[in-house]
Amino acid sequence: MAMDAVRLEQRHGKARVRVGRVWREANGRHRFVEWSVSISLLSDCLPAYTHGDNSDIVATDTMKNTVYVKAKECKQPLSVEDFAIVLGKHFTSFYQQVTAAIINVIEKPWERIHINGQPHEHGFKLGSEKHTTEVIVRKSGALQVVSGVEGLAVLKTTQSGFEGFVRDNFTILPETRERMLATEVTASWRYPFETLSSVPAKEFYFQERYMDVKKVLIETFFGPAKGGVYSPSVQSTLYHMAKAVLARFPDVSSVKLKMPNLHFLPVNLSSKDNPVIVKFEDDVYLPTDEPHGSIEATLTRIQSKM
Numbered sequence: 001m002a003m004d005a006v007r008l009e010q011r012h013g014k015a016r017v018r019v020g021r022v023w024r025e026a027n028g029r030h031r032f033v034e035w036s037v038s039i040s041l042l043s044d045c046l047p048a049y050t051h052g053d054n055s056d057i058v059a060t061d062t063m064k065n066t067v068y069v070k071a072k073e074c075k076q077p078l079s080v081e082d083f084a085i086v087l088g089k090h091f092t093s094f095y096q097q098v099t100a101a102i103i104n105v106i107e108k109p110w111e112r113i114h115i116n117g118q119p120h121e122h123g124f125k126l127g128s129e130k131h132t133t134e135v136i137v138r139k140s141g142a143l144q145v146v147s148g149v150e151g152l153a154v155l156k157t158t159q160s161g162f163e164g165f166v167r168d169n170f171t172i173l174p175e176t177r178e179r180m181l182a183t184e185v186t187a188s189w190r191y192p193f194e195t196l197s198s199v200p201a202k203e204f205y206f207q208e209r210y211m212d213v214k215k216v217l218i219e220t221f222f223g224p225a226k227g228g229v230y231s232p233s234v235q236s237t238l239y240h241m242a243k244a245v246l247a248r249f250p251d252v253s254s255v256k257l258k259m260p261n262l263h264f265l266p267v268n269l270s271s272k273d274n275p276v277i278v279k280f281e282d283d284v285y286l287p288t289d290e291p292h293g294s295i296e297a298t299l300t301r302i303q304s305k306m
């Protein structure tokens with residue numbers, strides 16, 4: 001049977017290239033990062049798919065090696081975004097057939113250890129949430145930079161409720177103004193820079209922005225240290241968090257938040273003989289993350305240019 005005409009869309013790359021990089025400062029202090037780098041190249045290499053002709057293929061093994069070469073060449077500490085840009089520039093300028101490079105980097109949260117309040121010269125411990133980025137570099141110099149945080153687990157023991165939702169024959173969830181609220185935030189935010197040359201030259205620009213965005217997300221989730229802030233739903237809290245980021249940072253053009261609702265269920269225990277073994281009084285909960293609510297939204301500035 002003759003086949004209809006087909007269209008082939010393709011990309012190839014190397015996923016999860018792990019690299020650690022130490023920078024040794026003259027004063028004895030070491031800087032350290034651990035990255036997991038994923039590369040995807042867009043290139044005109046259709047003959048490899050259709051005719052077994054690999055002559056235009058950049059080997060994914062070569063892409064892996066490039067990560068180590070570029071890590072070595074970076075003589076100063078840099079952010080995941082800047083490293084992704086270095087790689088993206090390389091692949092799109094070095095290879096004639098590569099039209100775009102999509103680079104994802106996840107940084108492991110190694111944090112400098114403190115001994116008796118003193119920052120250690122070369123000791124680190126693993127923290128929790130991870131700094132992520134996705135950078136797309138095109139041969140033309142067009143650029144897209146998205147930064148993010150992954151695994152930011154937060155919980156508050158009160159100041160959360162859920163009322164006024166649809167009730168039907170299948171609904172058993174009681175309305176409440178008193179519950180726990182727990183989530184593991186995955187956030188990503190997009191910068192308005194559209195070309196390589198418009199990226200701010202300021203050292204650690206992306207790293208600082210990452211710290212600042214995280215701070216705003218956390219402060220908005222919790223509210224003031226005394227009293228906090230009431231959350232009528234995960235949706236509402238998510239929206240306020242995203243809005244706070246856009247309001248505070250003119251150089252962020254959109255924010256995407258994923259906030260699973262990690263339920264803490266009230267515990268009531270009874271038996272045939274003993275109707276009240278444990279009565280729930282906002283004190284004993286069953287933590288569960290399966291199933292969980294899945295709530296996500298993207299908030300975009302309408303005028304996204306600075």
Ligand SMILES: O=c1[nH]c(=O)c2[nH]c(=O)[nH]c2[nH]1
Pocket residue numbers: 162173232233234235261293
């Ligand atoms: O904040 C919440 N949003 C929901 O959409 C939802 N659905 C649900 O069962 N509990 C909750 N809580």
